[in-house]
Amino acid sequence: MSSGSPIRVLPTPPRVVVPLRQHIGAPPEPVAGPKTLVSFGQKLGECRAFVSAPVHSPLSGTVERHTTLTLPTGIRTVAVPVSASGDNLSGRALLDEILGGDWDYERIKDVDPDEIAARVQDAGIVGLGGATFPTHVKLISAREKGVELLIVNGCECEPYLTADHRMMLEAARAVLCGALLAARACGGAGIAVAVEDNKLDAVRALEREAAGTGIRVVTVKTKYPMGGERELVPAVTGRLIPSGGLPLDVGVVVINVGTAAAIARAVLRGGALTHRVVTVTGAVHQPGNLLAPIGAACRDLLDFCGGIKPDAARIVAGGPMMGFALADLDTPLTKGTSGLVVLRREDVEREAETECIRCARCVDVCPTGLVPTKIALAARNELWDRAEKLHASDCIECGCCAYVCPARIPLVQLIKVAKARLAEIRRTAAERP
Amino acid sequence: MNNAPGKENTPLAQAPTLSVGPSPHMVSRDLSTRRMMADVIIALLPVIVVSFYIFRWFAIYHLLLAVITCVSVEALSMRLLRRPPTIQDGSAVVTGLIFALSLPGTAPWYVNLIGAAAGIFLGKVVFGGLGQNIFNPAMVGRAFVMIAFPAAMGASGYVSQSTGVDILTSATPLTALKQMGQGTSLMHLLMGDTNGSLGETSALACLVGGFYLCARGTASWRIPAGVLLAVTIISSAAYLIHPTPHWTPLHHLSAGALLLGAFFIATDPVTSPVTRKGRWTFGIGIGTLVMLIRYLSGYPEGVMFSVLLMNSAAPLVDRLTVPLPLGGSPGKRKP
Amino acid sequence: MTDDATPLERFLRGIIPENPVYRQLLGLCPTLAVTNNMKAAMTMSGAVLFVLLGANLVVSLIRGLLKPHLRILVFTLTIATFVTIADRFLAAFMYPMSKELGPYVPLIIVNCIIICRCEVCASRQSPAVAIADASGQSLGFALALASIATVREILGSGTWWGIRILPAGWDNWVIMVLPAGAFLTMGLLLGIANWLGTIRSETKGY
Amino acid sequence: MKLRYISEAWLVLLLATGFALALAAVDLAWKTRIEENKRRETIGQIPHLVPGAVRGQKEFVGKVYVYRAFDSAGRQVGWVLPAVGQGFADRIELLIDLDSEAEYITGLYVLEQKETPGLGANIIAAQWRKQFTGKPATLPLHVSQAAIGENEIQAVTGATISSESVVSIVNEAVAGFRRALEGWER
């Protein structure tokens, strides 16, 4: 729906609210108190822990009183509101600053690999594919362990989302630059860009730019959830990630295209992660892909896209399969929000749940090879040891099972409960050896 | 402060139209439990039509009686248990149809009534209703009456197409084989102009309906594939050891309730395993048991027994075939 | 259990509230095996009554002299003796019935009802109580067997105690005299017993 | 130590003695009755099975175990051959009566069977068993739906398998017995 529309720039909002904890790991501490003046890219939150990432102001302006809020993911965090001053970059200039302009492959050779990781950390880059895991941690452990291949994940996470697609079309060079830098930071891994086979235009764009760099562009089948690392790594390399393991365990590291572009900007231009490309689609009047400041209210994005249509019934941050429903339109955009999908009543309405008839559709569709129906039943009856035996912890929460279930059983929720419970049990067991 | 974001401050700011809910936020619409049951009924149509053509009045009357009995017993039981009514999901109709199709046309009315009631009650209601039963309700009903009224359950007559309207007494193809060593022509087995239970006579009708079910994805193709595979292998081996020109492996495949059973009965999702390997195991198990019973036991046919036996093993099969998660190997999990 | 119940209470308790079959799920094997007709079921109940009375009486009489570690040995010895006597009696005077009951008479030796009563009641109580207890439990057992046998014989053979009660046109439910029918009847009757039990406790509660 | 065992076990010993006496008494009192019951079922049947016979006597013909039936004058009037085999549901035990030449079957009695009541169990019906009377012992018998031939037996309705079982038990036993008889010197 929005893959044909070029990235537009959201006009500078008058005010942004930047949550400090947008990633997996320790929360950063606020470093800009109320009433201080901050400039574009200045740190708002700083962190001491290794697995964490700083947060930067996307605007020049004045910091207001900090608040706390709950993100749709359920994370509670301190947020720093910043009201914009008049001198912010906007429009084309901003786009050029972040994605456009000239990206010179030659400069990459001169960068010291340690420097890359340090810059990435300083720029607050976290995985933009949705997991929001701090990227420098990934790069450093990849270097320590030694990886052979860096996969740039150009699959579109979910149906409806097109941000990554546009990015590959419009900023292919930035993405590849970031990939080269990341590979260098990992100790010189080979690079493959994985793109789904319904985005051949992106493949062509990437191939054009990749000429002479040794980067391979690989097409993979268009099938949700191909973007998940557990599916992607085998599809590209033929290697299976062991249960409970990471791509690192098979010598691979995966980063998202947005992450790659952010790395390029951080290392070559010294810019922090302050903006991201977001798909706004569904029941809005002018769906599209926006370059928006992190911390902007979702309402601003939706309004810029012409507002929601009357039959809108639910707004989802992320994609329709794994995203989180917004309870509040003022919820700020975070680093991990790849899209805003406005669903209509008929999309979200579902028949009443009935008994599982063991049709095994969920089993057939589960990309991880689990038996969702049995895990869900175990969770419902609180039989945790049974859930454990059924490998509940391996679920990637892709939602495929719940999508196909003819009995409309909320499988993912039940499995998530089991996962959480099992993690808890494991934790207490570890504490009491 | 007043417009600071957060659930606490501005609940559902915009519109009463907005709702929150857990992911995934969309569901596939092409299937629901009811649609699946409707599919089975559609797929049974060729079988039902053939049974009308061959058994005439017997077929109509048994099908009606069984469906009405099944639906009313289910409705009544749910009332009695003070549970919400469940007949609208259509599974009781399917049970009734399949039960009726597994009866010989000449079965007396009370056999039908008792069997249908026993099937729904003992086979389904006591386990808690749709989706919870261990055994195939139609086969529980059939086994109940087969053991309760063995004499009445012999297929002893049908309306012959070749001679008009009389009720002929003739052995079913399998009984003729077992007791008199007689064969039946493949053409008859295919078209269904033989004696037997209402739904089992025509191999062709079962195949047509069965392929529809598998193509729709309502039934898992792995189960019938497993059944047919096992029957083919075992009967071919037996044929090679002891060739019987009047009864080839093809006869074994198309005679008796094998095809009806493989496509419509073994595939009952509720009572079969859910894992892929489990479904193969289940199908192959049924095929093997059918051949064991046909060759060795006192009964001419073994579909019903095999289905019930494998139903009983399905929970075990499921347990032993829990697939490893992608890339997983047991014991490799990180603590 | 509390143990100063009078003999009469003991007797009554065994019949319904502590029915060995429905409430305690004891002695299941003979319960199912011999209930395809009333005659066999009642003969079995008689044998159980005899053994239980005998064993309870003997155990109760010698209860003061019992050493704990020899207890089970003495019980077993006593029970096996009485069972042998019952078995021989049937073979001598009711030969066809003895053949019909077959191994289920000797199986009374391991019938849990008897060991349970010896252990719980007779080894602690006076002979009078022990006898009342034995009779109550046996009556409870007999009633349970009778209920199952009634269902099975009427449906399965159209008769009750050998007397035809269903019309001649009745087609016997052969399954009822076979093992499957025994299990099904037992399961459903247990369900009904539980259901009545809950209804009773509910109405008491209000 | 040992003494303690004995002092503790005295009760057991006493009981055991008591029980042993009781059992001995029971055995003495009822044993003959029980034996008589059993005998009545086998040898005791002979007068009813073999026309003219008044008593039977155990005998081994070769390795085959049979009863000889004698009339009041002490002449042999027939043989009674016990036989077992697998029926539809469980073992079937038969007594087969042959004339003294072992050329004709003179009767059949079902000692034990657990076939389905109403179906296979009908093999005990005198009506059905009567078919065997007068059938030749020299030819194997066959089951058929409508018995016409000299060596054909009509199946019990709905219980072809039980009928076949009985017939094959009879065939096997009779053939074996006749083989044994052949080499047997009296």
Next chain:
Amino acid sequence: MDLLVTLLLIAVGAALINNFVLHYFVGLCPFMGVSRRLDTATGMGFAVTFVISVASFLSWTLTYFVLRPGAPLTTWLLHREVDLSILNYIVYIFVIASSVQFVEMYVRRFFPNLHRSFGVYLPLITTNCAILFACLEIMKHVSGVEDPARVWGLPQALTLAFFAGIGFTIAIVIMAGIREQLDVADVPRALQGAGIAFVVAGILAMAFTGFTGVDRGLEKILKPAPSRHAASPSARIHSRGGEQ
């Protein structure tokens, strides 16, 4: 060869056709009581198989040599045929109790792992009627059988016992699988527990009816009808007829 076929038939009969639990209703207490979980059910199955084999061995030996009328040992000792069969039941129950003790001791000593996995069930088995039933079945084929050709030897007795144990294991394991699944089903309250277990056992018994006659079928295939025609050349018998 004939013996092997006989043993095969006994085995199939004991394990499938006349399954101890589903056909003879013995061993119901453990079948109902210990079938809630698969692992305990398996343990119980093996424990019963083990004890039933040991107890049957002992009871066959005692019955064959000592207890039955005309048993060799008593005849030799007392110089006349005596019938001690009145002691059968008492002897069996002691044999069972002591084999349980013995098996437990032995297993604990030499197979501690095995003991950990099913040792706890052993004492429970003492009062399990399946074991006594096996002893009684063997007795039926040893004691008081008039035709010596039909008296069971040790191989028959052990085959019956072992495969009865296997049949018990099959039944209890299937039952445990089903009950684990029923744990998550919405069974009406009055039927929960034993009620539904009996219904399941009933349906299992119906399903096992399908095996009826398998032994006969096997026999037909393995022992082709022993010379129904050829064995008695009627001409010769006819000629002998006159001599009799």
